[in-house]
Amino acid sequence: xxxxxxLPINAKHPPRxxxxxxxxxxxFVLVWLAYTIIVNPNLHWDIVVxxxxxxxxxxxxxxxxxxxVTSMVVGIVLGVLVAVMQLSANPVLRAAAGLYxxxxxxxxxxxxxxxxxNLALIFPTVGFGVPFGGPQLVEWQTNALITPFVxxxxxxxxxxxxxxxxxxxxxxxxxxxxxxEAAEALGMPNRAVLRRVVLPxxxxxxxxxxxxxxxxxxxxxxxxxxxxxxxxxxxxxxxxLDNFEVIALLIVAxxxxxxxxxxxxxxxxxxxxxxxxxxxxxxxxxxxxxxxVVRRRKS
Amino acid sequence: xxxxxxISKVRKxxxxxxxxxxxxxxxxxxxxxxxxxxxxSGKSTLLRCVNRLETIDSGRIRVxxxxxxxxxxxxxxxxxxxxxxxxxxxxxxxxxxGFHLFGNRTALENVIEGPVTVQGKSRAEAIEQARELLERxxxxxxxxxxxxxLSGGQQQRVAIARSLAMRPKVMLFDEPTSALDPELVAxxxxxxxxxxxxxxTMMVVTHEMRFAxxxxxxxxxxxxxxxxxxxxxxxxxxxxxxxxxxAFLGQVG
Numbered sequence: 001x002x003x004x005x006x007l008p009i010n011a012k013h014p015p016r017x018x019x020x021x022x023x024x025x026x027x028f029v030l031v032w033l034a035y036t037i038i039v040n041p042n043l044h045w046d047i048v049v050x051x052x053x054x055x056x057x058x059x060x061x062x063x064x065x066x067x068x069v070t071s072m073v074v075g076i077v078l079g080v081l082v083a084v085m086q087l088s089a090n091p092v093l094r095a096a097a098g099l100y101x102x103x104x105x106x107x108x109x110x111x112x113x114x115x116x117x118n119l120a121l122i123f124p125t126v127g128f129g130v131p132f133g134g135p136q137l138v139e140w141q142t143n144a145l146i147t148p149f150v151x152x153x154x155x156x157x158x159x160x161x162x163x164x165x166x167x168x169x170x171x172x173x174x175x176x177x178x179x180x181e182a183a184e185a186l187g188m189p190n191r192a193v194l195r196r197v198v199l200p201x202x203x204x205x206x207x208x209x210x211x212x213x214x215x216x217x218x219x220x221x222x223x224x225x226x227x228x229x230x231x232x233x234x235x236x237x238x239x240x241l242d243n244f245e246v247i248a249l250l251i252v253a254x255x256x257x258x259x260x261x262x263x264x265x266x267x268x269x270x271x272x273x274x275x276x277x278x279x280x281x282x283x284x285x286x287x288x289x290x291x292x293v294v295r296r297r298k299s
Numbered sequence: 300x301x302x303x304x305x306i307s308k309v310r311k312x313x314x315x316x317x318x319x320x321x322x323x324x325x326x327x328x329x330x331x332x333x334x335x336x337x338x339x340s341g342k343s344t345l346l347r348c349v350n351r352l353e354t355i356d357s358g359r360i361r362v363x364x365x366x367x368x369x370x371x372x373x374x375x376x377x378x379x380x381x382x383x384x385x386x387x388x389x390x391x392x393x394x395x396x397g398f399h400l401f402g403n404r405t406a407l408e409n410v411i412e413g414p415v416t417v418q419g420k421s422r423a424e425a426i427e428q429a430r431e432l433l434e435r436x437x438x439x440x441x442x443x444x445x446x447x448x449l450s451g452g453q454q455q456r457v458a459i460a461r462s463l464a465m466r467p468k469v470m471l472f473d474e475p476t477s478a479l480d481p482e483l484v485a486x487x488x489x490x491x492x493x494x495x496x497x498x499x500t501m502m503v504v505t506h507e508m509r510f511a512x513x514x515x516x517x518x519x520x521x522x523x524x525x526x527x528x529x530x531x532x533x534x535x536x537x538x539x540x541x542x543x544x545x546a547f548l549g550q551v552g
Contacts, residue, residue, distance in 0.1 A: 182399035182458075185350055186413040186465060187389030189381050196416055201403050 047248035051239065052255065060235030061256050063149065067221045067231060068260075071156035072214050078157065079164025084194070086169050097165065104162035110223055113155040117227040119146050152224035152231070160217065167209045171202035203275045211268030218260045222253075232256055301364045303328045303469050303500040304349060309358035311344060318344050320524035322358070326469065326517075329498040333511035333532065336521035337547055342504045343396075345521070346471050349502065350391040351384060362391060363468050389417050392462030392470040396477050398454040400446040406433060406457045407442040413465045425464070432460040436490050452483030456490055463494075470494065472503040488514075508551065512536055520544045 037043060051057060085097035104112070120142035127139030146154075175198050183193040222233040236249040304326035311319040318341040326332045334342045347353040349360055351368045360367045367387055369376040379387070400409050410429035414420040420428075433439050436456035446454050455475055462470060472491065476484040488510050495501060495514045505511060511518055511532050518532035520541070528541045539545045 176399075178395060178397050178399035179401060181352055182393075182395065182401070183412075185352065185388060185391075185393035185395075186461070187385040187387075187417045188413075189385050192416050196412065197401055201401075204403075 042247065043251070044245055044248045047243075047245045048251050048255075051245075051249060051252045054239070054252075056235050056239060057232070057252060057256070060230065060232040063230050064218070064221045064232040064256075065260070067149070067152055067156060067224065067229070068214070068218045071153055071160050071221075072217050074157045075160025075164050075213075075217075076168075076210065078161030079166075079168045080199075082161060082165035083168035083172060086165065087172060101162045101165050104159050105166075109155060109159050109220065110226065112159055113152060113223055113227055116154045117146065117148065117151040119151070148224065148227045148229045151227055152221070152229040156217065156221065156224070160213065163213060164210070167206055167213070168202070171204075171206035172198055174205045175201045200275075207272050207275050208268075211264070211271070215261050215264050215268070218264060219257055222257075300328060301361075302326055303330075303363060304502060305359075305361045306345070306349070307359050307361075309345070309348060309360060310356050311341075311348060311353065312356055318524050319348070319355070322524075322526060324519060324526065324529075326500060326502050328500055330516040331495045331501045331503065331514055332517045332519060333515040334502070334504045334519045334521060335506065335508070335511060335547075336527075337550075339523075340521040341524045342521045343473050346473050346502060346504050349469075349471055350388050350393055352393075362387065385417065389413070389465050390468045392465060392467035394455070394458050394462055394470065394472045394475050396474040398446070398451070398458045398478070400454055400458055400461070402446050405443050405445055406438060406449065406460075409446070409457055410461045410464050413461065418465070429460070429464060432463055433457070435463075435493075436460045437486070450483060451479045452486045455479065455487045459487075459490055459494075469500040469502065472501065472505065474504050474506065476505070476507060506551065508536060508548075520547065522547065 082097045082100055085093040086101075088094060123142055125136075125139045126142050126145065127136040129136030129138070179197055179201060180193055183197040188196065221229075221231050224231050225234040225237060228234055232253050236253040240246045240249040302325040304324075306322055306324040309319055309322040310317065320341075322341075322345055324332070324345075334345065336342045344353055348355050349362065349367065354368065365387065368379050368384065370379060370383075400406075401412060404412065407426065407429050410432055411422065411425035414425040414428065415422055430439065430442065433442055436459055438453055438456055438460070441449060441453060441457070444453075446457070449457065459470075459475075475491070476487050479487065484507070488507060491501070491503070491510070492514050503510075503515070515532045517529065518535045519529040520527050520535060520539075520543075522543050528535055528539060528544045535544065536548065539548060
C-alpha cells in the first residue's frame with residue numbers, strides 16, 4: 001500500500017459537455033427574455049412604479065390579505081371539525097361530513113362565489129326563529145347582509161373547509177394506532193387523546209399541504225373580482241378601466257401577489273421545522289453522533 | 300383477600316373467530332403472573348381485555364374488586380361512561396410490545412403526560428416524580444431525548460416509567476421484549492424484575508421463559524383460546540402435565 005492510497009480521494013470527473021450546453025442555452029433564453037421585457041415600450045414601467053403604492057391598490061391589498069387569512073383560519077377550524085366528524089363512529093355525522101366535502105369540492109369555486117353573492121334570490125330574508133315555516137324572532141334582508149366581501153368570505157371559507165377536511169383526515173389517519181391506544185391506556189378521555197396525542201402528530205403531515213393551500217388561497221382570492229370584491233385584482237381592474245394601463249396594473253397586482261406568496265413560503269418553512277420535532281432524520285442523527293468522531297480523526 | 304385481577308368465564312370473538320373460549324384466571328396481589336403460549340393463542344387479547352382496549356362478549360373482569368367496563372344493575376349490565384372508564388384505566392398500567400411512546404414528546408414529557416393530563420397534577424410535581432422514575436429505570440440522562448433518539452430498550456424503559464407515573468394498582472406487559480434486539484432484552488427485564496421485587500402486581504405476556512421461571516409467581520400456558528395448564532412456573536416449565544404444553548416448550552427450547 002503506497003502513501004498516496006491513504007490520502008482523501010480527489011479524482012477528476014470525465015468531461016460533461018451536456019451540462020455546459022444546457023447552461024448556456026438556458027442562460028441565453030433568460031437574458032433574451034429580460035432584455036425584451038426591459039426595452040419593450042408597451043410595458044409602462046414608470047406607471048408600474050407610480051401605481052405600486054397607490055392608496056387604492058394598498059386598500060385592495062388589505063382586502064386580499066383579510067380575505068385570505070380569515071378564510072384560511074376559519075377554513076382550518078371547519079376542516080378539523082369535518083375531519084373529526086368523518087372519522088367518528090356516528091353514521092349521521094359521517095354522512096353529513098361526506099356530503100359537505102363531496103359538494104364543495106365537486107363544484108367550481110367561481111360558481112359558489114356567484115351563488116353566495118346571489119343568495120337573496122333564494123332566501124330574500126334570513127333570521128332566527130322557529131324552523132319549518134314558524135314565526136321569526138329576528139329577520140334581515142339578505143341583500144343588506146351579503147356584501148361582496150361577505151359573499152367572498154363565505155365562498156372561500158366553505159370551499160377551503162372542504163379541502164382542509166381531507167388534508168386533516170389524511171393527517172389523523174397517518175398517526176399510528178398504537179399512539180391512540182397508549183393514550184387510552186393511560187386513561188385519557190377521547191378528546192384529550194385527539195388534542196394531546198393525535199392532532200399534534202398529525203400536524204407533521206397536515207402542515208405542508210396546508211401551506212400550499214394558503215399560498216394558493218392568496219391567489220384564489222382574486223376570484224372575488226367577479227363579484228366586485230374590492231380585492232387587489234378588482235381595484236387594479238377599476239384603475240385600468242379608467243386609465244387603460246391594463247398591463248401595467250396587472251404587473252402591479254402580480255408584484256404584490258408575488259410578495260405575499262414569497263412571505264408565506266418563508267413562513268411555511270419555519271412552521272414545518274417547528275412541527276418536525278421528534279422526527280430525527282438519518283442525516284441529522286449521523287451529524288450529531290458521528291461528526292465529532294470524524295473531526296477528531298481529521299485533526 | 301380478593302385477587303387484584305379476577306377474570307371469570309371470559310369469551311371474546313373477532314367475527315367468526317373465537318379467540319378466548321372461557322378464561323378463568325386470578326392474579327393475586329403483589330404477585331407476577333406470566334402468560335405464555337404460541338402466537339394466536341389469545342394471550343395478548345386477554346391482556347388487552349383487562350384494561351378494556353378490547354371489549355369482551357361474555358364473562359366478567361374485575362380489577363381490585365371493581366367490574367371493568369360495566370356497572371351492574373338489577374336489570375343487567377350498563378356500559379360504563381367515558382369518565383369512569385378512564386378512571387379505571389388510569390389505575391391499570393400497560394406496556395406494549397411496540398413501546399408506543401408519544402413521538403412528538405421527549406422522554407420526560409412522555410412520563411408527565413398522564414399525571415398532568417389525566418390526574419391533573421401540577422407540572423412541577425409531575426416533573427419531579429418523572430425524574431425519579433427515569434432514574435429508577437436508569438435513564439435520568441435521557442430525559443430530554445425524543446423517542447427516535449433512543450434505542451428500543453431505552454424506549455421500553457421510558458414506556459414503563461410512563462405507566463408507573465400513574466401509580467397503577469397493576470401493570471400489564473404485552474410482550475415487552477419481543478420487538479427488541481437480543482442484547483437489549485436484559486435491560487428491560489432487569490427493570491421488570493426490580494418492579495416485581497418491590498411488590499408490584501404484574502400480568503406479563505412473554506416469550507422469555509427464564510424471566511417467567513425466575514421472576515414469576517404463577518405461570519399460565521394458553522393455546523387456542525383456552526388455559527391449557529397453569530401453576531408454579533418451575534413445575535409447569537420442567538414437568539408439564541399436558542401434551543400441548545410439552546409440544547410448545549419443546550419448540551421454544
